[in-house]
Amino acid sequence: xxxxxxxxxxxxxxxxxxxxxxxxxxxxxxxxxxxxxxxxxxxxxxxxxxxxxxxxxxxxxxxxxxxxxxxxxxxxxxxxxxxxxxxxxxxxxxxxxxxxxxxxxxxxxxxxxxxxxxxxxxxxxxxxxxxxxxxxxxxxxxxxxxxxxxxxxxx
Numbered sequence: 001x002x003x004x005x006x007x008x009x010x011x012x013x014x015x016x017x018x019x020x021x022x023x024x025x026x027x028x029x030x031x032x033x034x035x036x037x038x039x040x041x042x043x044x045x046x047x048x049x050x051x052x053x054x055x056x057x058x059x060x061x062x063x064x065x066x067x068x069x070x071x072x073x074x075x076x077x078x079x080x081x082x083x084x085x086x087x088x089x090x091x092x093x094x095x096x097x098x099x100x101x102x103x104x105x106x107x108x109x110x111x112x113x114x115x116x117x118x119x120x121x122x123x124x125x126x127x128x129x130x131x132x133x134x135x136x137x138x139x140x141x142x143x144x145x146x147x148x149x150x151x152x153x154x155x
Contacts, residue, residue: 004151006058007112007144011103014054014062021050024097033089037080056116056144064141082128087121108149116144 025046051063
């Protein structure tokens with residue numbers, strides 16, 4: 001393989017991430033546990049999340065150049081008092097949605113996808129129980145790649 005695609009490219013680009021968050025948040029608003037946390041979110045919220053995840057996975061910097069920063073994303077979680085139950089349900093619904101939309105099923109992609117969801121949601125729970133965050137306002141966006149496999153499986 002001469003050129004290894006980013007996770008963003010391998011997943012299918014921005015339309016996939018926007019559709020993923022659109023369908024995912026429709027489920028969230030029907031979920032007994034998560035709906036109270038998200039009932040007041042703006043319509044733009046799901047688009048911002050799509051742009052954030054896409055950028056983390058190697059896509060264009062829509063989020064960090066137009067919508068926020070890593071520091072700002074962390075601030076949005078502060079004081080929400082998320083629990084491990086919230087986190088697990090959020091991950092479960094997002095993975096279900098990824099399956100329904102046919103995101104790549106190769107183990108290399110799914111390993112990287114799940115690793116990011118686990119890492120990001122655990123940080124979100126920790127940050128949601130803080131009243132102040134000790135980090136620079138220009139904290140760089142996370143960047144997520146293929147990890148140990150180094151790229152997708154190519155027969």
